[in-house]
Amino acid sequence: xxxxxxxxxxxxxxxxxxxxxxxxxxxxxxxxxxxxxxxxxxxxxxxxxxxxxxxxxxxxxxxxxxxxxxxxxxxxxxxxxxxxxxxxxxxxxxxxxxxxxxxxxxxxxxxxxxxx
Amino acid sequence: xxxxxxxxxxxxxxxxxxxxxxxxxxxxxxxxxxxxxxxxxxxxxxxxxxxxxxxxxxxxxxxxxxxxxxxxxxxxxxxxxxxxxxxxxxxxxxxxxxxxxxxxxxxxxxxxxx
Numbered sequence: 001x002x003x004x005x006x007x008x009x010x011x012x013x014x015x016x017x018x019x020x021x022x023x024x025x026x027x028x029x030x031x032x033x034x035x036x037x038x039x040x041x042x043x044x045x046x047x048x049x050x051x052x053x054x055x056x057x058x059x060x061x062x063x064x065x066x067x068x069x070x071x072x073x074x075x076x077x078x079x080x081x082x083x084x085x086x087x088x089x090x091x092x093x094x095x096x097x098x099x100x101x102x103x104x105x106x107x108x109x110x111x112x113x114x115x116x
Numbered sequence: 117x118x119x120x121x122x123x124x125x126x127x128x129x130x131x132x133x134x135x136x137x138x139x140x141x142x143x144x145x146x147x148x149x150x151x152x153x154x155x156x157x158x159x160x161x162x163x164x165x166x167x168x169x170x171x172x173x174x175x176x177x178x179x180x181x182x183x184x185x186x187x188x189x190x191x192x193x194x195x196x197x198x199x200x201x202x203x204x205x206x207x208x209x210x211x212x213x214x215x216x217x218x219x220x221x222x223x224x225x226x227x228x229x230x
Contacts, residue, residue, distance in 0.1 A: 004159070040125065043160075043206070043220040056217070090159055105218065107159030 003027045006091050006108035014116050015081060021111045023074040023091030030095060032074040033105065034066060037088040049074060081115045088112050118143040118209045122221035130229050131199055137192040137224045139207035149190040150208040150218070151181055160206060166190065177201065202228045 004025045013019050025032065034046040048056035049068040063085075065077040074091055092105040123138040141147060148167050152160040164175025171183040181192045190207060207221040 040222065042120070042222050045217065092159075104162050104165070105160070107161065109157065109159045 003106050004091060004093055004108035006089075006111050008111060009109065010112045010114075012114045012116065013078070013081065015083075017081075018077070018079040020078065021076040021089055021091075021113075023076075023108055025072055025074075025091075025093040025106070027093055027106055029093040029106070030071045031093060032068060032071070033092040033094075034074065034076055035090040035092060035107075037090055037110070043090070047076075078113070081113075083115050086113055086115045118147060118219050120207050120209050120219055120221035122205075122207050122224050124224050125222065126225045126227065128227045128229060129197055132196050134195050135193065135197050135201075135226065137205050137207075137226065139190045139192065139221060141188050141190065141207075141209045143188075143209060148210045149181075149183060150210070151175065151179070151190075151192050152206045152208060152220075154204045154206065154223075156203070163192070163205070197226070197228045199228050199230060202226060 004023065007022045011019060023032065030051050032049045036044045036046055045058050046060045046064065047054060047066045052068045052071060063080050067075040067077060076089060088110040090110045091108040094105050119142045121140045127135060127137060129135050150165045151163040153163045154160045163179055164173050164181055166173045166183045172180060174180045179192055179194050181190055183190050192205060204223045204225050206223050208218045210218050
C-alpha cells in the first residue's frame with residue numbers, strides 16, 4: 001500500500017458531467033493538499049486542509065469543490081468543467097506545520113483529467 | 117512574495133556525464149529550498165532540502181545542491197548520471213512568513229541518453 005493513493009488514475013469527462021477525484025493517505029498525516037499540474041507550468045496549489053479544516057483556497061473556481069471528511073481522505077468534486085481544466089491533479093499530505101520546517105510533502109501519483 | 121525560476125526547461129545529457137540543473141529564487145526574507153523529482157507517471161518525491169547550516173546539501177540517488185545566498189541560487193548537480201535519472205525535476209521555495217507554502221518552479225526535464 002503506497003503512502004498516498006489517488007483514484008481514478010485517468011478520467012475523461014464532458015463539460016456537463018459531474019465526477020469526483022479521491023485521495024487517501026496512510027501516513028498518519030493531518031494536512032492534505034490538492035495541486036494542479038499543467039504542461040510547462042509550475043505546480044499550482046489549489047486547496048489546503050489542516051485537521052479537516054480548509055485553510056487555503058487559492059482563488060480556485062467554484063466548479064472545483066473539495067471535501068475532507070477526515071484527516072485521511074480528500075475529495076475533489078468536479079462539475080461543469082472547461083477544456084482548460086484538463087491537467088494532472090496531484091494530492092499530497094504532510095504533518096501540520098511540517099512544510100514550514102522541512103518542506104516534505106508526500107505526493108500521490110496523480111489523476112490525469114481530460115475534459116472534452 | 118517568493119518566486120522560483122528554473123532556467124532550463126529541458127536538459128539532454130549522455131549517461132555517465134555530469135549534470136547541473138539551475139534554479140534561482142527571489143525572496144526578501146530567509147527561505148527554505150527544495151528539489152523534488154517526478155519520474156514518469158508518478159507523483160513528486162523529495163530529493164533534498166536546505167533549511168540552514170552547511171550550504172552544500174546531499175540528497176538521494178547521488179544528487180547534491182549548493183545554496184548560494186549572494187546569487188540567490190540553488191543549483192542541483194550530479195557527477196555521473198544514469199538512464200534511471202531521466203525524470204522531471206522541480207525546485208521549490210518556502211518562506212517562514214508565508215505560512216510555509218511551497219512555491220514550485222516550472223520544472224526541468226532531464227533526459228539521459230545511452
